[in-house]
Amino acid sequence: MLGWLLYILNKHEKFKEARFLVTAIVPYLVVSFVIEVIRLINVDLFNRWHSWTDAIQTFAFIWGIGTWIVTRRQRKELIKARQKAIEEEQNNKVISAMKAQLEIDVAERTAELRKQKEELEITLDELKAAQAQLIQSEKMASLGELTAGIAHEIQNPLNFVNNFSEVNRELITEMKHEIESGNFTEAKDIAKDIEDNEEKINYHGKRADAIVKSMLQHSRSASGKKEPTDINALADEYLRLSYHGLRAKDKSFNAKFETDFDDSIREINIVQQDIGRVLLNLINNAFYSVSEKQRQEIPGYEPTIKVTTRRLGDRFDPDNDRDRVEIRVADNGSGFPKKVLDKIFQPFFTTKPTGLGTGLGLSLSYDIITRGHGGELKVETKEGEGAEFIIILPTQ
Amino acid sequence: MKILVVDDERDIEVLFEQRFRREIKTGEIDFAFAYSGEQALDYLNQHVHEAVLILSDINMPGMSGLELLRHIKQKFSHPPPVVMMITAYGDAENYSQAMRLGADDFLTKPLDFSVLKEKLKEKVQ
Secondary structure: OHHHHHHHHHHOHHHHHHHHHHHHHHHHHHHHHHHHHHHHHOHHHHHHOHHHHHHHHHHHHHHHHHHHHHHHHHHHHHHHHHHHHHHHHHHHHHHHHHHHHHHHHHHHHHHHHHHHHHHHHHHHHHHHHHHHHHHHHHHHHHHHHHHHHHHHHHHHHHHHHHHHHHHHHHHHHHHHHHHHOOOHHHHHHHHHHHHHHHHHHHHHHHHHHHHHHHHHHHHOOOOOOOEEEOHHHHHHHHHHHHHHHHHHHOOOOOOEEEEEOOOOOOOEEEOHHHHHHHHHHHHHHHHHHHHHHHHOOOOOOOOEEEEEEEEOOOOOOOOOOOOEEEEEEEEOOOOOOHHHHOOOOOOOOOOOOOOOOOOOHHHHHHHHHHHHHOOEEEEEEEOOOEEEEEEEEEOO | OEEEEEOOOOOHHHHHHHHOHHHHHOOOOEEEEEOOHHHHHHHHHHOOOOOOEEEEEOOOOOOOHHHHHHHHHHHOOOOOOEEEEEEOOOOHHHHHHHHHOOOOEEEEOOOOHHHHHHHHHHHHO
16 A cells, blocks of 8 residues: 555656655654554563664654755755746746847838938939039039130131131132233242131131030030140130130220240140139139229239149159149239138139129039049138139149 | 231231232232230330331230220320221220220221221221
């Protein structure tokens, strides 16, 4: 029966906790039972062994208590461990819940950022479009300023073309006449004149052609291609265009212009129409400044513009290819005060009355020179005495 | 008759020589050329009273034709040379200013040479 009881206790989980009771109490019960049996069967033997049985009984009792204490301690530790495990599990649950929430938050935030990024991209595109439009309108505005100059510059060569071709027609009639009269020497002389005139016609035709081409180049959206360019010729061309443009607009205006070109400058690689625009802008500004000063009718004032080019190469190594070219546009106008100096290259800053300047000329020029060509655009000025703009371009 | 032509376009010299080659050949007209107002004044200072007629462009860099006209009318008054102004811009302002400064005539570019010839003959007579 005891064996069966032990088996049941071992087998069933429910009774597992009662197992220690068995281990603790059973020895005492067994010992007490055996002693009782001995007493009933043989009292003498019981009396004789009495001190022994008492000791065994006491021992069994102590065993029982000891087992109970040890088991209790073990159980307490077990409960503690179990609680700890439960706590940990709960913690894990909380952590994974937080993790899930975090992931949702991150996803939301990412979506928000993406949306913002897309919106910014759209805004940027719109700004770029607006900028392109502004640049184009600034180009057209400066083209408008050019028109009169261009008209004058084209009119002159066209007049020559017309005049020389008329002269040639007369000369041909005359030559025919001389041939008919047998004056071949005369006829030959006339033929030579016709030939010379033909050359003039060709020259002035090309001159007009070049002006029209540069005008088209000026208005065209930037192709951005750098080509070897004669910077002296370019500066001269835009100086003339600017001068005649202003003359045509304001008949009372006149100014002296001087050039000092360094012939040792070889062709340099630049975007022609861009640098042309910068030159036109600086020269127009210079003429504007001197014409404004001229209005003040200061005695002895002679409005003067000077365009200078210089090679800033290595003086000791003339073949050094890594040299730079400097173009200076100087005027003896009114200059400008120091406080304005920081702002002049900022977009939409202008000292001209409303409607006369877009305020983009110098800022675009600055962009073209620095970002477009890796050069420098500087200004030196003394208020009341004039201003000098300095372009420095690398030749490579 | 000596005529001083003032224009910053250098080819004007060849053109005039061709256009007036008959008159030059016969010695009717003798041309001198200056390419700026300053040069024209230099010429007039060196060749006093030689040029009886001055044909000047208005739009030149530096001294303009109108300034030249003023100088001529102030300095060279005995006898005053005939001064004809030429301009590419046939505007009223230039015209009135030229006339006020004492210009004898006012022509616009492109020059009509047959008209110019008639005018020159007229002025000489």
